[in-house]
Amino acid sequence: MKTPQAQPAMPLAAQPLGRRERNKQVKLERIIAAAGELFDTYGVDAVTTQQIADKADIGTGTLFLYAKSKSELFLLVQNSGYVAALEQGMAAAENIPGVIEALMAIIRPVVECNRSHVENGRTYLRELVFGDPEEPHHRDALALTIETEAALTAVLCRDERIKPDEAGTLAQIASAIMFISMAATINATRTVDDVIEEIAGRLRVMLPH
Structure with missing residues (x-):
């Protein structure tokens, strides 16, 4: 049996994301959007992490996985x-x-x-x-x-x-x-x-x- 030749590695940027990575990316985008809107509206000093988590529809524990x-x-x-x-x-x-x-x-x-x-x-x-x-x-x-x-x-x-x-x-x-x-x-x-x-x-x- 002929051994198949190894294919060149797909460039990193072109590799499709797995489900877990896609979910992480979606959550990250929600966090950035939620935090950005709250910061722009009220100023960073007036916003709490709980408010950001609530607006992004995630738990505070999840929020701190992205920023501590x-x-x-x-x-x-x-x-x-x-x-x-x-x-x-x-x-x-x-x-x-x-x-x-x-x-x-x-x-x-x-x-x-x-x-x-x-x-x-x-x-x-x-x-x-x-x-x-x-x-x-x-x-x-x-x-x-x-x-x-x-x-x-x-x-x-x-x-x-x-x-x-x-x-x-x-x-x-x-x-x-x-x-x-x-x-x-x-x-x-x-x-x-x-x-x-x-x-x-x-x-x-x-x-x-």
Whole structure:
């Protein structure tokens, strides 16, 4: 009997999920949707984990399988929005030739996401700085900041006047400018457009003309 040849492994992204994994994914999506709606409506400080579990129609024990504290659950929800915003910005930047304009195409959706609820957005930034880096959703949040810097670096590398080894440093500074502008108390009542213009003005000063 001829021995069948081994088939190449299916790419991970293409492998179908089993029933257990699908159920976990459905519950995760319900948790994110429920928590996100409650956080947006009442603010993170006013929402309890019990309210989130009730709205997601799960037990609190199940809820804590996905995030072991409210702060971690908050990061889970905010990270989900950050991922979508960053993907949107990166896609837009691909079709914009100007460096400043492309940088702002990446930055704008992130700012809009962060300021959809200003106090929640500022809480998220505080968690990034002061949260426990050993917590999984905090690590994910930090990883997103690195991805943001990488996207900004790729845009800066388009400018022939910027040396490749300088682009990464400039991207870190641009990212810091974005986060400081979003977190600043003085900007709490300002519009998204105001914050965007502040960031853009600082980038124009920083980058070669």
